[in-house]
Amino acid sequence: MQDENNIQPEIPQAGEEIFSTETFIEEPPRPKTDLLKISLVLNGILLIGMVILYILFFTAKKTEQVAIPMAFQKVNGKAMKVVYVNIDSLNSKYEFVRMLKNDLEGTGKKLQAEILGEQSAFEKEAADFQKQVGANTITEERAKIVYEALMQKQQALLEKKDRYTQQVAEKELAMNLRLLDTVTNFLKRYNRHFNFDYILGFKTAGEILVASDSLDITREVLNALNKEYSEKKK
Numbered sequence: 001m002q003d004e005n006n007i008q009p010e011i012p013q014a015g016e017e018i019f020s021t022e023t024f025i026e027e028p029p030r031p032k033t034d035l036l037k038i039s040l041v042l043n044g045i046l047l048i049g050m051v052i053l054y055i056l057f058f059t060a061k062k063t064e065q066v067a068i069p070m071a072f073q074k075v076n077g078k079a080m081k082v083v084y085v086n087i088d089s090l091n092s093k094y095e096f097v098r099m100l101k102n103d104l105e106g107t108g109k110k111l112q113a114e115i116l117g118e119q120s121a122f123e124k125e126a127a128d129f130q131k132q133v134g135a136n137t138i139t140e141e142r143a144k145i146v147y148e149a150l151m152q153k154q155q156a157l158l159e160k161k162d163r164y165t166q167q168v169a170e171k172e173l174a175m176n177l178r179l180l181d182t183v184t185n186f187l188k189r190y191n192r193h194f195n196f197d198y199i200l201g202f203k204t205a206g207e208i209l210v211a212s213d214s215l216d217i218t219r220e221v222l223n224a225l226n227k228e229y230s231e232k233k234k
Helices: 032-067 087-093 095-134 140-190 218-233
Strands: 082-086 198-202
Touching: 082 087, 082 218, 087 095, 087 218, 095 140, 095 218, 140 218
Parallel strands: 082 198
Antiparallel strands: none
16 A cells, blocks of 8 residues: 655656757847836735745645544644454455354254254154053053153253354354454554554444545455465465
8 A cells, every 4th residue: 555645756757858948039138117117026926926825835734634633643743544444344255264164164064963863863752652651552660761761861962952052152252263363463464564553343333333435455455365365275
């Protein structure tokens, strides 16, 4: 990113003419009175021009100072350089995030399939027990044993559900911490070249309600992150 204030003035190249090459034709000498009048007129024009420049300079300077919010100034009066990254875009377009999400979803689906399989088997066993009880094809003593066994299976199934839910939540937390660490470390290295005072995170329903598009560096950061991730995969 280039700073607009660092744009250098154009320097005439070798061979480029700085002054006009027009031939000046000498005019006959004017009377001194005419020269005096011309000199007074020119001095008056220059004086008016200086007044106009003075007014424009201080008016523009005053307006520029008012346009900079105090909240974005350092103690020495220098304006801070603040930019932001769109977190929603990173979550949807950063390849590393997609990999982590796919891994998390794969783990969740695997555990869910295991729970659903055990739950289906338990429900079938419970349904068969109810039929036996209804048809009086099972003794009371045997029914008591089967019932207690079914209650133990049900409790074990509920505990496994809670355990797997906790396992997925912990994996998701670890994923988020890993992602945060990766992006933060990258931005620290990225900022060595730009020296921003703040790199903020903008997201939907976040703490920042409105942000100017001119401060958005998401595209540059996203491209660099994906390039770095692609090189690490090789």
